[in-house]
Amino acid sequence: MSESSGRQSAVFGAVSAGVATLRNRMASRPKQQTVVQPSSERVFPSGFFWGTATSAYQIEGAWNEDGKGPSIWDTYAHMPGRIRDGTTGDVANDHYHLYRRDVALMKSLGASAYRFSISWPRIFPEGRGTPNPKGLDFYNRLVDELVASGIEPFATLYHWDLPQVLQDNGGWQLRDTAKAFADYAGCVVEKLSDRVHHFFTINEFRTFVDAGHRGHTLNIPGGDLTISVAPGLRLTPGELNQVRHHAVLGHGLAVQAVRANARAGTKVGPAEVILCAVPMIESPQHIKAAERATRDANAPFLTVMLEGKYTDAYLKKTGSDAPRFTDEDLKIIASPVDFVGINVYKPACYVLASDNDRGWTEVPFAKGHPRMVNRWLTVGPEAIYWAPRFVQSLWQAKEIFITENGCASDDVIAADGKIYDTDRVVFLRSYLTQLQRATADGVPVKGYFHWSVMDNFEWTAGLTGNRFGLFHVDFKTQQRVPKLSATWFREAAKRNAVV
Numbered sequence: 001m002s003e004s005s006g007r008q009s010a011v012f013g014a015v016s017a018g019v020a021t022l023r024n025r026m027a028s029r030p031k032q033q034t035v036v037q038p039s040s041e042r043v044f045p046s047g048f049f050w051g052t053a054t055s056a057y058q059i060e061g062a063w064n065e066d067g068k069g070p071s072i073w074d075t076y077a078h079m080p081g082r083i084r085d086g087t088t089g090d091v092a093n094d095h096y097h098l099y100r101r102d103v104a105l106m107k108s109l110g111a112s113a114y115r116f117s118i119s120w121p122r123i124f125p126e127g128r129g130t131p132n133p134k135g136l137d138f139y140n141r142l143v144d145e146l147v148a149s150g151i152e153p154f155a156t157l158y159h160w161d162l163p164q165v166l167q168d169n170g171g172w173q174l175r176d177t178a179k180a181f182a183d184y185a186g187c188v189v190e191k192l193s194d195r196v197h198h199f200f201t202i203n204e205f206r207t208f209v210d211a212g213h214r215g216h217t218l219n220i221p222g223g224d225l226t227i228s229v230a231p232g233l234r235l236t237p238g239e240l241n242q243v244r245h246h247a248v249l250g251h252g253l254a255v256q257a258v259r260a261n262a263r264a265g266t267k268v269g270p271a272e273v274i275l276c277a278v279p280m281i282e283s284p285q286h287i288k289a290a291e292r293a294t295r296d297a298n299a300p301f302l303t304v305m306l307e308g309k310y311t312d313a314y315l316k317k318t319g320s321d322a323p324r325f326t327d328e329d330l331k332i333i334a335s336p337v338d339f340v341g342i343n344v345y346k347p348a349c350y351v352l353a354s355d356n357d358r359g360w361t362e363v364p365f366a367k368g369h370p371r372m373v374n375r376w377l378t379v380g381p382e383a384i385y386w387a388p389r390f391v392q393s394l395w396q397a398k399e400i401f402i403t404e405n406g407c408a409s410d411d412v413i414a415a416d417g418k419i420y421d422t423d424r425v426v427f428l429r430s431y432l433t434q435l436q437r438a439t440a441d442g443v444p445v446k447g448y449f450h451w452s453v454m455d456n457f458e459w460t461a462g463l464t465g466n467r468f469g470l471f472h473v474d475f476k477t478q479q480r481v482p483k484l485s486a487t488w489f490r491e492a493a494k495r496n497a498v499v
């Protein structure tokens with residue numbers, strides 16, 4: 001309705017007169033700010049860490065500088081046809097040289113924590129022996145910069161970049177690699193634990209082990225998807241189970257190396273991509289079924305690390321392909337940890353209670369079940385509620401970190417120079433709503449690390465395939481531009497709440 005219209009009817013004229021009277025009345029009242037607020041603020045506990053995450057190979061570049069040895073990812077990315085867009089991590093985000101700028105980006109987000117990984121072959125180009133001082137210097141400088149910026153450093157000791165020399169000798173198929181990993185871990189924590197108070201042993205056991213040594217098949221809407229990563233082997237099931245065993249053994253030995261070499265009070269734990277079975281219906285019998293299914297699904301990794309034994313179901317299922325192990329191995333694998341880190345992107349499956357032997361049945365995904373631009377990223381925000389809940393209920397974890405969560409989007413720079421990644425903002429809000437629900441229910445989640453602070457080398461998708469960052473990166477100019485989601489993250493971190 002327009003008051004300037006010269007063709008007002010009698011009725012409209014009467015309404016206009018009424019509006020004018022109302023406006024006069026309001027003008028005479030003291031000014032009031034009317035802000036529409038959500039009915040309840042979804043606040044996180046005080047001291048909750050708001051962080052972002054990256055890994056060495058995906059951002060550092062400088063692949064052969066300052067005495068660094070080659071890793072299996074240098075080798076793999078240089079093999080023709082392995083990376084979809086033909087790019088490599090040789091330069092990637094050039095973070096090795098631009099780390100100060102990148103820490104400033106994190107500061108601009110109001111982030112209070114940063115999870116990065118240390119490149120094993122930068123420290124030990126030969127996998128073991130004498131550490132390379134220039135490699136250690138880089139992480140010293142990075143940690144100093146973080147601390148000076150008020151950002152708590154969280155370091156991952158292994159994010160898939162095994163020194164190539166160790167792979168040449170047999171890699172994780174050898175028990176000895178677990179021992180070499182622990183020696184490297186002991187050296188790093190001795191140097192950094194005066195400033196770094198949290199160490200993750202290994203990132204995503206399941207992905208680098210299964211996808212690297214046989215091909216990892218994911219259950220996704222519309223069918224299965226098999227992913228492969230370095231070193232790109234196709235082992236037999238029995239050999240694969242032995243590699244799984246050596247990886248968790250490496251974790252346990254590394255936990256012991258941290259206890260022996262780090263400053264008192266240093267905390268250590270794994271960062272595993274938990275397979276979370278989500279109850280399709282939230283009622284007691286279906287919740288119980290999902291909890292059981294989650295324990296079963298994680299048998300070779302989280303379950304054995306936190307229970308000190310392989311489940312009967314896992315040993316029965318693997319039969320003659322079961323890993324060979326001793327009781328002493330199991331004790332090492334289950335060395336007590338201070339926290340459990342979990343990467344949560346998606347529900348592994350939805351389940352319902354069943355009166356079969358195992359007590360649960362899987363619900364097949366509908367073909368049209370929503371996903372993000374990545375084919376594998378099935379949307380299911382409740383996964384980030386149930387995953388930490390089950391980690392607490394199954395294994396009584398004292399502290400839990402969400403070590404990764406995020407999504408790729410097909411970001412484009414709009415005519416006004418901005419990047420409107422509305423899909424990522426909606427993803428973030430729905431997942432963090434569920435995470436806040438977990439903290440409100442008393443689950444001890446201490447922090448959230450968004451994958452990732454900036455677009456980076458997304459493994460076989462390369463530099464341009466899948467952009468996971470809050471900052472857009474132009475890999476030609478190394479320019480970083482905040483996306484809309486960066487603004488969202490900043491506001492959430494500032495308010496310590498879902499926004």
Ligand code: PNW
Nearest residue numbers: 055203204207218273345376404451458
């Ligand atoms: C994680 N899945 O990998 C890794 O830890 C990161 O290095 C990686 O960049 C990030 O997630 C995004 O992909 C995953 O298929 C790979 O479910 C695959 C899956 C999950 C995580």
